[in-house]
Amino acid sequence: xxxxxxxxxxxxxxxxxxxxxxxxxxxxxxxxxxxxxxxIEIKQEQQKKxxxxxxxxxxxxxxxxxxxxxxxxxxxxxxxxxxxxxKEYISKHLHENLDYMKKVxxxxxxxxxxxxxxxxTLKKDKVAEAFIILIDGxxxxxxxxxxxxxxxxxxxxxxxEQREDxxxxxxxxxxxxxxxxxxxxxxxxxxxxxxxxxVGLFVDGSEIAFVCDVKGWEHRGIERPNTEIIxxxxxxxxxxxxxxxxxxxxxxxxxxxxxxxxxSLGRRSKTPCSILYIKDIANDxxxxxxxxxxxxxxxxxVIDSGMLEQYLEDHTFLPAPQIIATERxxxxxxxxxxxxxxxIMHGSPFALIMPATNYDLMHxxxxxxxxxxxxxxxRTIRIVAIFMSLLLPGLYVAITNYHHEMIPxxxxxxxxxxxxxxxxxxxxxxxxxxxxxxxxxxxxxxxxGPIGPTLGIIGALILGQAAVAANIVSPILIIIxxxxxxxxxxxxxxxxAIAFRILxxxxxxxxxxxxxxxITTGLFIQGLWLTSAKSFGVPFLxxxxxxxxxxxxxxxxxxxxWKQETRPDYLNTKDLKKQPKISREWTQAEEKTxxxxxxxxxxxxxxx
Amino acid sequence: MNKKIxxxxxxxxxxxxxxxxxxIFISFPRFMVEDAGTASWxxxxxxxxxxxxxxxxxxxxxxxxxxxxxxxxxxxxxxxTGRVAAGIVLTLxxxxxxxxxxxxxxxxxxxxxxxxxxxxxxxxFFVTGMLVSAKTGLESLVRLHSIYVPVIATGYLIILLAVxxxxxxENILPVLGTGPYEIFIKGFSRLSIFAELILLFLMAPxxxxxxxxxxxxxxxxxxxxxxxxxxAITYIGVMTYPVALExxxxxxxxxxxxxxxxxxxxxxxxxxxxxxxxxxxxxSVAFYFCLEVFRxxxxxxxxxxxxxPFAAIVSTIALLSPSLMxxxxxxxxxxxxxxxxxxxxxxxxxxxxxxxxxxxxATEKNPTRC
Numbered sequence: 001x002x003x004x005x006x007x008x009x010x011x012x013x014x015x016x017x018x019x020x021x022x023x024x025x026x027x028x029x030x031x032x033x034x035x036x037x038x039x040i041e042i043k044q045e046q047q048k049k050x051x052x053x054x055x056x057x058x059x060x061x062x063x064x065x066x067x068x069x070x071x072x073x074x075x076x077x078x079x080x081x082x083x084x085x086x087k088e089y090i091s092k093h094l095h096e097n098l099d100y101m102k103k104v105x106x107x108x109x110x111x112x113x114x115x116x117x118x119x120x121t122l123k124k125d126k127v128a129e130a131f132i133i134l135i136d137g138x139x140x141x142x143x144x145x146x147x148x149x150x151x152x153x154x155x156x157x158x159x160x161e162q163r164e165d166x167x168x169x170x171x172x173x174x175x176x177x178x179x180x181x182x183x184x185x186x187x188x189x190x191x192x193x194x195x196x197x198x199v200g201l202f203v204d205g206s207e208i209a210f211v212c213d214v215k216g217w218e219h220r221g222i223e224r225p226n227t228e229i230i231x232x233x234x235x236x237x238x239x240x241x242x243x244x245x246x247x248x249x250x251x252x253x254x255x256x257x258x259x260x261x262x263x264s265l266g267r268r269s270k271t272p273c274s275i276l277y278i279k280d281i282a283n284d285x286x287x288x289x290x291x292x293x294x295x296x297x298x299x300x301x302v303i304d305s306g307m308l309e310q311y312l313e314d315h316t317f318l319p320a321p322q323i324i325a326t327e328r329x330x331x332x333x334x335x336x337x338x339x340x341x342x343x344i345m346h347g348s349p350f351a352l353i354m355p356a357t358n359y360d361l362m363h364x365x366x367x368x369x370x371x372x373x374x375x376x377x378x379r380t381i382r383i384v385a386i387f388m389s390l391l392l393p394g395l396y397v398a399i400t401n402y403h404h405e406m407i408p409x410x411x412x413x414x415x416x417x418x419x420x421x422x423x424x425x426x427x428x429x430x431x432x433x434x435x436x437x438x439x440x441x442x443x444x445x446x447x448x449g450p451i452g453p454t455l456g457i458i459g460a461l462i463l464g465q466a467a468v469a470a471n472i473v474s475p476i477l478i479i480i481x482x483x484x485x486x487x488x489x490x491x492x493x494x495x496x497a498i499a500f501r502i503l504x505x506x507x508x509x510x511x512x513x514x515x516x517x518x519i520t521t522g523l524f525i526q527g528l529w530l531t532s533a534k535s536f537g538v539p540f541l542x543x544x545x546x547x548x549x550x551x552x553x554x555x556x557x558x559x560x561x562w563k564q565e566t567r568p569d570y571l572n573t574k575d576l577k578k579q580p581k582i583s584r585e586w587t588q589a590e591e592k593t594x595x596x597x598x599x600x601x602x603x604x605x606x607x608x
Numbered sequence: 609m610n611k612k613i614x615x616x617x618x619x620x621x622x623x624x625x626x627x628x629x630x631x632i633f634i635s636f637p638r639f640m641v642e643d644a645g646t647a648s649w650x651x652x653x654x655x656x657x658x659x660x661x662x663x664x665x666x667x668x669x670x671x672x673x674x675x676x677x678x679x680x681x682x683x684x685x686x687x688x689t690g691r692v693a694a695g696i697v698l699t700l701x702x703x704x705x706x707x708x709x710x711x712x713x714x715x716x717x718x719x720x721x722x723x724x725x726x727x728x729x730x731x732x733f734f735v736t737g738m739l740v741s742a743k744t745g746l747e748s749l750v751r752l753h754s755i756y757v758p759v760i761a762t763g764y765l766i767i768l769l770a771v772x773x774x775x776x777x778e779n780i781l782p783v784l785g786t787g788p789y790e791i792f793i794k795g796f797s798r799l800s801i802f803a804e805l806i807l808l809f810l811m812a813p814x815x816x817x818x819x820x821x822x823x824x825x826x827x828x829x830x831x832x833x834x835x836x837x838x839x840a841i842t843y844i845g846v847m848t849y850p851v852a853l854e855x856x857x858x859x860x861x862x863x864x865x866x867x868x869x870x871x872x873x874x875x876x877x878x879x880x881x882x883x884x885x886x887x888x889x890x891x892s893v894a895f896y897f898c899l900e901v902f903r904x905x906x907x908x909x910x911x912x913x914x915x916x917p918f919a920a921i922v923s924t925i926a927l928l929s930p931s932l933m934x935x936x937x938x939x940x941x942x943x944x945x946x947x948x949x950x951x952x953x954x955x956x957x958x959x960x961x962x963x964x965x966x967x968x969x970a971t972e973k974n975p976t977r978c
Contacts, residue, residue: 014913402721403877408870514733517717520884521733525740532748545751547618
C-alpha cells in the first residue's frame, strides 16, 4: 500500500530531479582528451603527494623502512596466532595451512571436498610433506593423477642434477609440469580457484601455494541454438561453459585486439564472466561504463545473464529490452566488430550485447547471411508482424465500436452476421480469447514434452471450434487472435515479444474507450517513452531519433553488403570505417582490364 | 537543474513543419478560400513569400545574438522589465496556441468518430499526451517529431494523391479569385498563418549556432509552404468554391471522397491517426514552450511543477468558447489576422532594440570607435 502511495505521489507531485550524472556516450575527441588530462593530473598529484610524504618521512625518520617491515612481520605473527580470524597469507607450516583449509571448506562435514596428503622428495635426504585440495566432480581426475600427483610423488625421486634451494622454486621449476599453474601467497586466491574447479597444492616449508587449473565438470556440448534457429549461417550455439563460449567467439574473430576481460559477479556465487570488446574499435567510455556497472553490482548471486541484464539495464520500467541476449557466437562476433561490448557469463548460454537500439531488436541472426533483397523483405514482414502483434486486437475493437464506416459493406454484414449470436461486447470477447491464448502459450512452455500435443488439441478445440460453436466468440475474432499470435512469434527478440504481448492489452483497452484516438494517444505516449530512453548512453531510437548517419545501411532496412562501409555512427567508435568505399576490388579490376584491352586494341590499330 | 539540451536541424525542422502545417487539417484551406476565393493557392504563395522575407529579416538581425531566444533578447534590450513583458506576451501566445488547438482537435475528433462522447472526455486524451510530454521533456518530444512528422506528411500526401482524380482545373478559375486587393493588400494579414515560426526563435538556444537556425528556418518554411500550397490548391480544385466555403474540416470531407472500387472507400477513419497524431504533437510542443517561457520569464528553477496547474488553465480556456463555430470565428477574424504582429513584429522589435542597446554599450566601452 505504501509503495502504491509513493508511486502515485511520484506520478502526480513534483519531485526534485536527482542530481546524478547519467552516462552519455561522448562524441568528441576533445572531451576524451580533457578527461584523460584530468586523470593524469590527478594521478600526478597523488604521486607527488606520496613522494613528498616519503621524502619528509625519510628526512625525519631514517628507520621508517625498518619499522614498516617489522610492522608487517607483527601482522603476520598476529594472524598466525589468531586462528579464529580469516587468514590472508599462507603459512610456512603445512599443518597450519591444512587446518585452515579444512576449517574454510568445513571438512569433514563437506562430503565432496578431497584433501590428499603426500610427500615430495626435494633432495636425496630431504622430503617435504604436502597436500592437495580439490572439489570432487569439478575437476579432471586424469590430469591430477598424471600431471600433478605422479610427478610430485614418483618422479620427484629421479635424480636431477640441478636442484633449486628453495622449496617453492623446486616444485614450480622442476616438479610440476602442469601448463596452467598459478603461484600465490594468499589463501583467498587458492579458495577462489578451488571453488571454480582448480586444485590447490601446499608444500611444507613454503610460504606459497600452487593452484592448477584442472576444470573437468560435466557440461552440455555445443548444440544448435534453441531460440535463434536459422537456415543459412553457422549452427553453433553457446553452452554453459565460459571459456568454451569465449573460444567460440575467438574462433570467429581471429583478432589480437579482441579483449576478454575477466570479472566476477555475486558475493556468494562469484560467477565468472568475460567482458568482450575489440580494443581498437569499441569506444573506451562505453567499455569503461560496462565495466563500472558490472563491478558495482552488489548481490549474493547472479546465476544467469537474464539476471545480469536486469542489473545492467538503464530503464527498469521500459517495455522494450535495452540489451540483446543471444545464443549465437556469430551474432556476438558481428556486434563486436560494430563496436559494441559483449558480456558472457559462466553458466549461461546467452551472451549479452550492449548497447542495443530498438532496430537491433528487430534484426535476426540470419539477416547478415541472406542477400539484401531477401533481408529487406523479411524485415518488412517483421515490422508488419510487430504492428500486428501490438495493435491488431486493439484496432479490431476500435473499428467495431467506433469506426464501422471504414469496413466495406459486405465485410460489415459478414461480421455482424457472425456476431449476431455472441452475447458479449467485442472487447470482452477479445479479452477472453487473448487471455485463453496466453494461457495456452504459457502452459505450452511448462508442459512436459510427451503431453505437448494434447495441449495443442485442447487449445485448438477451445480456441477454434468449441468457443465458436458455443457462441462465446465470433469466427472473425479467432482469425484476429490467431494472426496476432503468429505476429508475435515472428518477432525475433523473445523479450520484445513479451513486451508487446503485455502492451497489446493496453491497446485493447484504449481502443475500447475511444477508438483510434485512444490508440493514437497510446502510440504517442509509447513513442515519448522510447525516445526518452537510452541504452548505455545511446538513444534507444537512434539512428532515427536523433537522426544520425547510416539509418538505412543496416538498421531499419539493409543496404547491399558492399555498401555498408561504416559502423553505426551513434556508437562513436574509434574506427568508423568497416570497409573501403570499393570493397569489391574485382569490379575495378575488370574495368581496368577492359580499359587496358581497349588501349591495346587502339595501339594495334594505329600500328596497322 | 535543467541539463543542457541540444538537438539537430532535422528535429527542429520537423517541429516547425508540424506547428505550421497542422492547421491544414483544421481551417487553413477554408480561410484561404474565404479571403481569396478560387485564388486561395495564390494567396498561399503570397504569404509564403512574405514569411520568407520576414524570416530573412529576422535571421539577419540575429547576427551577434547566437543561441539567444526572444526572452533573453528582451532582457538584453530592456532589462528585467523587458524580459517580463516579452515573457508574459509570449506565454499568453503559447497559451492561446495550446488552448485553441486543444479545443479544435477535440471538436474535430468528436465530429469524426466520437460523436456521443462529451468534449471534455475527448480533450482528456490530448491533455494526457500533453502532460506526459511535459514530464519527458523537450528532447524526447523533438525526437518523436523526427519520426512521426514524416509519417504524418506521407499520410497527408496520400490523401491528396488519392483525391487527385477528382481535381478539376476549372475550379481554380478565375485565377485572381476575389481580386488583387483582397489577395495582396488584405491578404497580408494572413501572414499570421506562419505565427508558429516564433517557436523556432524560442528553440534558438538548443540549435547551437545561427547557421543551424537559418538552415532549420528556411528548410522548415520551404516544406511548410509546399504542404500549405498543395493543401490549398487541392482543396479548391476538388471542392467547388461554394462547397469549399461551407466545410468546417477541409481535409476530412476530401478524404471521404476517396473511392477506389468497393473495398477502398470510406477509409477516412484511417486518417484519424494522422490528425490525432499531428494534434498531439502540436499541443505538446505549444504546452511545453508555454511552461518553458513562463519559467524563463520568472526565472524559476523548474518548469515541471507548473505542468498540472497550467494544464488546468489550458483546459479551462479551451472550454470557454460556447461552440466550435465561435472558436473558429475568433481564430479566423482576430488571431489569424493579427498574430503576425506578435510572432514577426515583436521579434523584429526586440531584436532591433537589443541591437541598438548592444551598439550603445559598445560605443560606451570604446568611444573612439565612432
